[in-house]
Amino acid sequence: MHSLISKIQSKIKSKIILDYDMKKSTWFRAGGNALGYVIANNISDLKTIISYADQIKYYIVGVGSNLMVRDGGFDGLIIKLGKNFNKIKINKDTLSVGAGVLDVNLAKFAQKNSIKDFEFFSGIPGTIGGAIKMNAGCYGSQTADNLKRILVINKSGKIEHLRKDELELQYRSSNLTDELIVLKADFICKYSPVSEIIEKKNYIKLKRENSQPIKEKTSGSTFKNPSGKYAAALIERAGCKGMKNGDASVSTIHSNFIINNGEATALDIENLGKQIIKQVQEKFGIRLEWEIKIIGT
Numbered sequence: 001m002h003s004l005i006s007k008i009q010s011k012i013k014s015k016i017i018l019d020y021d022m023k024k025s026t027w028f029r030a031g032g033n034a035l036g037y038v039i040a041n042n043i044s045d046l047k048t049i050i051s052y053a054d055q056i057k058y059y060i061v062g063v064g065s066n067l068m069v070r071d072g073g074f075d076g077l078i079i080k081l082g083k084n085f086n087k088i089k090i091n092k093d094t095l096s097v098g099a100g101v102l103d104v105n106l107a108k109f110a111q112k113n114s115i116k117d118f119e120f121f122s123g124i125p126g127t128i129g130g131a132i133k134m135n136a137g138c139y140g141s142q143t144a145d146n147l148k149r150i151l152v153i154n155k156s157g158k159i160e161h162l163r164k165d166e167l168e169l170q171y172r173s174s175n176l177t178d179e180l181i182v183l184k185a186d187f188i189c190k191y192s193p194v195s196e197i198i199e200k201k202n203y204i205k206l207k208r209e210n211s212q213p214i215k216e217k218t219s220g221s222t223f224k225n226p227s228g229k230y231a232a233a234l235i236e237r238a239g240c241k242g243m244k245n246g247d248a249s250v251s252t253i254h255s256n257f258i259i260n261n262g263e264a265t266a267l268d269i270e271n272l273g274k275q276i277i278k279q280v281q282e283k284f285g286i287r288l289e290w291e292i293k294i295i296g297t
Contacts, residue, residue: 001075002018004055004056005018005035005036005056005077008048008049008077012045012048012049013045014040014041014042014045014049014082015039016037017037017038018035019033019034019035020033020036020078022034022037022073022074025064025078026068026069027063027065027067027125027217027220028068028217028219028260028264028266030260030268031068031069031071031073031265031296032070032266033074034073034074035073035074035075035076035077036077037078037080038079038080039080040080040081040085041083042084043159043183046079046081049077050153050157051155053179054155057075057076058076059074059077059078059295060079060181061078061080061130062102062126062127063125065220066219066220066292066293067219068292069296070267070294071265071267071296072296072297075296075297080100081099081100083100084098085099085101086098088101088109090189092189094187094188095186095189097128097184098128099129099181099184100127100128100129101128102126103125103126103136104122106118107121111194114192114197115191115192115197116190116191116200118187119197119201120141122201122204123138123204123208125220128185131143132174132176133174134172134173134174135172135174139207142171143169144164144167147185147187148163148164148186148188149161149162149163150164150182150184150185150186151182152180152181152183153180153181155179159183172224172291211253212253212254213251213253213254216257217259217260217261218257218260219258219292221291222256222273222290222291223256223273223291226289231255232255232256233255234284234286234288235255235280235288236255237283238276238279238280238283239283240275240280245269245272246264246265246267246268246271247262248260248268249261250272250276270294273290
């Protein structure tokens with residue numbers, strides 16, 4: 001497989017790092033290596049890489065805030081979108097955002113330009129591409145709220161626009177498969193006094209700091225909220241708050257956060273999550289669904 005990666009490398013300018021330690025690029029700081037890791041800085045390189053999809057698997061990442069690679073690693077290419085996918089532009093009533101833009105940077109840009117309803121992105125770790133795929137949200141807002149359309153590329157290299165109503169955006173989900181790569185998103189611009197935007201952002205910042213273990217090694221919310229329920233409340237009532245497995249534990253600040261206390265393996269974290277799922281199901285008859293993405297072997 002290394003010879004195939006060398007072949008791909010000879011055709012692109014972006015550098016592929018072999019046997020890349022994914023601990024460096026996931027917020028859990030746990031897990032195994034990827035066969036290769038590349039920051040695709042332009043559409044030409046991205047097209048070339050994914051043209052080999054029938055010979056080598058790939059997975060698109062943002063900042064690794066919502067991802068865990070199992071200890072056996074990922075036998076394919078991890079692709080991160082680089083500088084040409086990190087641009088934000090305003091065109092009349094439309095805000096065009098590259099898929100590689102950090103959520104927090106979109107919130108900053110919107111504030112600077114008096115554009116409202118993007119404040120919640122300041123509370124979401126990740127990139128816009130990932131936010132669209134999972135319809136990320138917090139504190140009553142979600143990515144779908146002001147989305148108009150997106151630009152995607154498939155493994156055949158075909159680039160097309162998809163309207164919001166084609167994406168089947170629901171709570172923490174869409175119909176976008178891993179084979180479809182989001183390149184850009186267009187949002188509706190609505191304007192508001194900067195003072196109101198700052199007030200809302202400050203509220204979100206304070207709420208996060210007071211209710212989440214944001215200084216720990218964690219990937220944020222571990223499980224999706226079941227319909228009409230809060231995962232954190234179910235986890236706590238099932239007796240899982242503070243529960244440990246190896247060097248992984250359930251946060252005592254927010255029960256829907258699993259923490260790597262230092263040297264936790266991906267297996268420690270995944271098995272702790274499985275135990276949480278088991279105890280919640282036994283007590284309430286509700287099966288929690290993972291919100292974090294787990295890949296590899």
